[in-house]
Amino acid sequence: xxxxxxxxxxxxxxVASSLLVEARLAGVPVEWCDDGDAALVVDGERRxxxxxxxxxxxxxxxxxxxGSLLACVDPPPESAxxxxxxxxxxxxxxxxxxxxxxxxxGDLIRRRYRFGHASVPMVARVVTVQHTRCWTVxxxxxxTPARPPVWRPVPPVVxxxxxxxxxxxSATQYLHETESAExxxxxxxxxxxxxxxxxxxxxxxxxxxxxxxxxxxxDLVRDxxxxxx
Amino acid sequence: xxxxxxLAVLGMGVIGKRVVHVVGRQPxxxxxxxxxxxxxxxxxxxPHLPYYTTGTGAPALRAVGIEPRGxxxxxxxxxxxxxxxxxxxxxxxxxxxxxRVGVRSLFCGGERSPDLGPLVSxxxxxxxxxxxxxxxxxxxxxxxxxxxxxxxxxxxxAEVNATVLRCGTDTDKANKGITDGAVVSAGDSHHAxxxxxLVPGLIGRSQAVTLPMVSGHVIQVRLRLRRAVPADxxxxxxxAVPRISLRPPDEVMDTAVIKACQAGRGRxxxxxxxxxxxxxxxxxxxxxxxxxxxxxxxxxIPELLDVVRAFSGSTDPAVAxxxxxxxxxxxxxxxxxxxx
Numbered sequence: 001x002x003x004x005x006x007x008x009x010x011x012x013x014x015v016a017s018s019l020l021v022e023a024r025l026a027g028v029p030v031e032w033c034d035d036g037d038a039a040l041v042v043d044g045e046r047r048x049x050x051x052x053x054x055x056x057x058x059x060x061x062x063x064x065x066x067g068s069l070l071a072c073v074d075p076p077p078e079s080a081x082x083x084x085x086x087x088x089x090x091x092x093x094x095x096x097x098x099x100x101x102x103x104x105x106g107d108l109i110r111r112r113y114r115f116g117h118a119s120v121p122m123v124a125r126v127v128t129v130q131h132t133r134c135w136t137v138x139x140x141x142x143x144t145p146a147r148p149p150v151w152r153p154v155p156p157v158v159x160x161x162x163x164x165x166x167x168x169x170s171a172t173q174y175l176h177e178t179e180s181a182e183x184x185x186x187x188x189x190x191x192x193x194x195x196x197x198x199x200x201x202x203x204x205x206x207x208x209x210x211x212x213x214x215x216x217x218x219d220l221v222r223d224x225x226x227x228x229x
Numbered sequence: 230x231x232x233x234x235x236l237a238v239l240g241m242g243v244i245g246k247r248v249v250h251v252v253g254r255q256p257x258x259x260x261x262x263x264x265x266x267x268x269x270x271x272x273x274x275x276p277h278l279p280y281y282t283t284g285t286g287a288p289a290l291r292a293v294g295i296e297p298r299g300x301x302x303x304x305x306x307x308x309x310x311x312x313x314x315x316x317x318x319x320x321x322x323x324x325x326x327x328x329r330v331g332v333r334s335l336f337c338g339g340e341r342s343p344d345l346g347p348l349v350s351x352x353x354x355x356x357x358x359x360x361x362x363x364x365x366x367x368x369x370x371x372x373x374x375x376x377x378x379x380x381x382x383x384x385x386x387a388e389v390n391a392t393v394l395r396c397g398t399d400t401d402k403a404n405k406g407i408t409d410g411a412v413v414s415a416g417d418s419h420h421a422x423x424x425x426x427l428v429p430g431l432i433g434r435s436q437a438v439t440l441p442m443v444s445g446h447v448i449q450v451r452l453r454l455r456r457a458v459p460a461d462x463x464x465x466x467x468x469a470v471p472r473i474s475l476r477p478p479d480e481v482m483d484t485a486v487i488k489a490c491q492a493g494r495g496r497x498x499x500x501x502x503x504x505x506x507x508x509x510x511x512x513x514x515x516x517x518x519x520x521x522x523x524x525x526x527x528x529x530i531p532e533l534l535d536v537v538r539a540f541s542g543s544t545d546p547a548v549a550x551x552x553x554x555x556x557x558x559x560x561x562x563x564x565x566x567x568x569x
Contacts, residue, residue, distance in 0.1 A: 009493075016486070020493035030493050093492075094444075094485035101409050132485070161293070163273050169403035170270060176498055177246075177274035 003225040006031050007217070008039040008046065018092055022214035028221055042224045052216055054090045057209060059109055061135060062124055065207040067113050068157050068187045070141060073149045073201055076118035077141035084109075085136040086128045092208050093132060104128040133172045134206040143199040151193045151201060156186050156211075165190040171206050185211055233259035234541035237308040237332075239283070239301070239323070240264070243399050243526045244337050245314035246271040249278065250497055251530055252312075255556045258537065262304040268293045270401060305332050310540050312533070313337060320345055324363065333361070333540055337529065339368040341419070351535035352379035353427045355546035358539035369525040370395065370446055371423040372532055373504050377450065378428060380470045381463065381517065388432040388453040389424055395446045396525055397439050412439040444484040445501075448521040457514035467506060471554055471561045472531060476507040484522050491524075500527035502559055531557055 006029045009016050019038070023030050031041060038049040062084050070080055086106065088098020106126035113120045124137075143149040153159055164174030171188055186207070193203040234257060238248050241263060253260045262279040265272055266286040272278075273293055280290060281304040282297045290297050298304075305311065305326075310333040313320050320336040324345050327334040336345050346363035347354070353375050358364055367375055370393050378386050398406035414437045421433030468475045476482070482505070491499040501524035508519040531553050538549035554560075 016490055018492075020490060024493055024495060093489040094483065161273055163268065163270050163293075167403035169401055173401040174270050174274055177271055 003043050005221050005225045006041040007221075008033055008041050010036060010038060016093070018208070018210045018213045019217065022210050022217050025214065026218055026221065028217065040220060040224050047224070049220070052213070057212060058086060058090050058106075058126065060212050061207070061209045062109055062126065062137070063111050064211065065135065065187050065205070066111070066122055066124060066137060066139065068154075069137070069139060069189070069203055069205055070113055070120060070122070071115060072151055072153045072157050073141045073143075074152050075143070075147055075149065076113075076115040076120050077143045077149060077201070078120070079142045080120060080122040080139060081142070082122065082124040082137050082139040084124050084126045085131065085138075086126050087132045087135060088128060088130055089132075090128065092134055092210070098132075099128060099130050101130065103130075131168065133168050134208055136168060136206050137204070139203050139205075141201040141203070143195070143201065145197060145199040148195045148197075148199055149201040150195070151203075153189070157189060157205070158186050159189045159192060162191075168206055185214075231257070233257055234310070234537070235259045235261050235308045236537065237261055237281075237304045237311040238263045238314060239311060240314035240316075241269055241271040241275075242314060242316075243401065244529065245312075246275075247498070247500065247527060247530055248312050248314055248337075248533065249275075251534060251557065252537070255534060256552070257541065261308050262298060264301040264304055265290070268295065301326075302330075305330050308332060310335060310537070312537070320365075327363065334363040335533070335536055335540065336363070336365045337533065339419075340365045348423060348426050349536055350375035350379075350423075350427050351532050351539065351546055351549065352376060353383055355535065355539060355549070356544075358536045359542075359544055361540075364536065366529060366533055366536060367423055367427070368419070369523060369528050370448060371420050372529050373446075373448060373521050373523045374420060374424055374450065375427060375532075376470065376472055376504055377452070377467070377506065377521070378424065378431070380467050380473060381452065381454070381458075382466070383428045383431070385454050385456070385458070386428070386431060386452055387455045389421065389434070390451040390453075391420055391433075391435040392449040393418060393420060393435060393437040393446060394448070395437055395439055396443050397441045398443060399526065400443045407439060407441045409441060414438070442484070444488045446523050446525045447482075447484060448523070450517075450519060450521055452517040454515045454517065458517075459514070460508075460511045463511075463517055464508065467508075468562075471559045472503055474503045474505045474562060476505060478508055478510060480507060482507055482520055482522055487522055488524070496558075498527070500524060500530070502527055502531050502557055504528065531559065 007023045008031045010033050040047045109124040111122045164170045188206050190204045195201040252258050262281045264281045264283050266283045268289045276295050280297045281299050283301045313336045317339050320340045321342050347357045349358045349364045350367045418435045418437035421435035424433040491501050505522040534553040535549045543549045
């Protein structure tokens with residue numbers, strides 16, 4: 001018989017916001033707690049949860065989002081460079097702590113993506129800012145003048161209308177307004193990327209951390225309940 | 230069955246879009262159309278609503294693929310009342326038009342002019358709305374304070390002293406607001422005057438401070454009662470109101486956390502209609518002090534619907550309130566329940 005699985009959430013933990021959304025999307029009932037850490041409650045028995053490591057989460061979220069964006073570049077670029085503005089505390093939603101009127105330089109993220117036969121190295125500099133709505137990436141896909149890149153968006157990448165592409169307040173508000181999908185599931189491009197004569201294509205986009213947390217939660221619930229969710 | 234009460238909404242801003250969302254889902258109410266002047270984010274995201282234009286808004290809507298059904302004048306011919314959610318304190322420009330065509334009007338923009346009708350907070354003066362041709366709804370902070378006064382009984386409250394810590398801007402705006410610092414307004418804010426209008430004989434004092442935040446307003450409130458009341462009775466009175474979520478006195482109040490945790494409730498825009506309140510330990514038997522946390526973009530919606538019901542002929546405030554609460558899923562909370 002399928003186990004009854006609930007998510008016990010400490011409302012004061014920064015990850016609570018995204019976890020709540022993902023739990024609701026997955027149909028997992030939520031129990032509130034005012035102290036202690038998150039836990040799964042399986043048939044009434046509480047099992048402690050180790051929340052995702054912040055560095056692991058950061059790397060996974062950025063890698064996935066940038067990979068989605070580079071997949072829209074045709075032909076695949078020779079390399080890519082990005083600056084990522086990370087939300088305070090490294091998570092979308094309430095931040096237990098974060099910079100005030102300052103930016104914090106983080107480590108480089110180096111990845112190599114494969115698109116068909118192409119191998120694309122990417123370097124991203126993460127900067128933590130006083131901002132909690134979303135992650136923001138400013139990237140450059142570097143190609144060659146002989147084969148200028150073209151932007152061809154594929155899901156989960158979407159292009160925002162001009163009215164929503166001015167700033168992250170407009171962008172995240174628009175995604176909440178459309179309600180077609182939670183911010184956490186999309187990579188929303190702020191303006192139509194254009195290639196310049198030197199073969200580079202610049203893009204700016206926002207994304208959330210819910211996709212990573214959602215997959216993490218689903219795996220946990222599946223393992224706990226003994227059936228696929 | 231009585232015909233539905235037909236409504237127009239002017240504006241699709243922070244308040245207007247919420248009114249549009251709830252009106253269409255309430256029994257006995259019908260959204261006939263929405264009048265806008267531009268293709269804002271909310272308009273762009275909901276292109277299928279019945280739009281009408283004001284000013285020169287038609288080309289802007291057509292540019293994004295929306296064909297307006299007519300102008301505001303055309304819309305007003307089809308409705309019983311208009312909910313005016315235009316820019317703050319701009320209602321006086323439109324009121325003469327509403328009056329000329331004989332459409333009842335409800336202003337949401339923190340209007341100050343008494344020419345637009347009485348100031349109404351339905352928990353305190355519902356009957357003022359029943360026969361009114363036009364009225365003004367209290368602002369978000371005044372609505373919050375009015376809820377508390379009403380819960381304790383307006384006749385029991387002698388004085389209200391409030392310090393309002395308010396957001397620097399709305400959640401959909403990035404180009405205005407205080408980036409750093411606190412701005413303390415000069416003189417009294419309007420909130421005290423609002424309460425004095427709603428409850429004749431009540432003494433009000435209020436000041437406002439604007440801060441770089443968007444997670445909702447906070448109010449530090451002190452009420453002097455006309456007689457000593459046991460603390461347990463105060464708590465019971467507040468707890469009895471479903472629109473007030475009373476928190477334990479030793480709980481940290483983090484407005485960003487409160488806001489974020491609305492994500493689990495499934496309401497549109499993660500709206501919070503309930504006022505979160507935390508009482509301080511009683512200093513004397515005739516004084517109530519505490520903190521209020523409100524969703525400045527959504528808190529007026531329940532009271533707005535109450536007033537619309539008054540407009541539509543519902544003369545019993547308790548019935549209007551329970552109908553609204555049912556429609557918005559505002560439920561009584563068991564004592565000691567966690568979560569907001």
